[in-house]
Amino acid sequence: EVQLMESGGGLVKPGGSLRLSCAASGFAYSDFTMNWVRQAPGKGLEWVSSITTNSSYIYYADSVKGRFTISRDDASDSLFLQMDDLRANDTAVYYCARLLSSDFWSGFAYWGQGILVTVSA
């Protein structure tokens, strides 16, 4: 069974940093592109970042480019999101998500339960 479990969320002050982790299990992690998606309280979904296999290609939404860094460790089946210079509008539940298949265009089929990040003074 595919399982994704986020951790590392919490309360941080504006301008601060936080590192999210996503532990994956139940599948061949190194074979899949992984993604981060966030959802501000009461708002819709927003794609944040994607990282392909072997970290060959990395993509960021314009809203986080230059502040967030996605990475993966295939040895430990883990995905990370380093978030720096956090702003109030980064407050959201952050989800890690796996594609349905190794096809980049197969859709975000598996999601973690989400982790809340709150940026507030």
Added chain:
Amino acid sequence: SYELTQAPSVSVSPGQTARITCSGDALPKVYAYWYHQRPGQAPTLLIYKDTKRPSGIPERFSGSSSGTTATLTITGVQAEDEGDYYCQSADSVSRYWVFGGGTKLTVL
């Protein structure tokens, strides 16, 4: 930047057909995806590549795309189908994903 537009809300009676649309200038060239989200839960992928349904998704969910509009059709709506529905697409060159603003489905 690329945008997808959805109506904020749709209401339908049980057993009826609900159609949720998503408009985007690039949809003639890129795939559309559909997700369902219940309050407090992670989204569920309903449709990928315009029309394909992942295993385990009921047949009452179907997708289509024509021109700049993608449509999710729910045939024989059930109470459990209430929630928010999001379309998604991506720029095929930049590989930037984008979500629509979401449509809240109410089953009357």
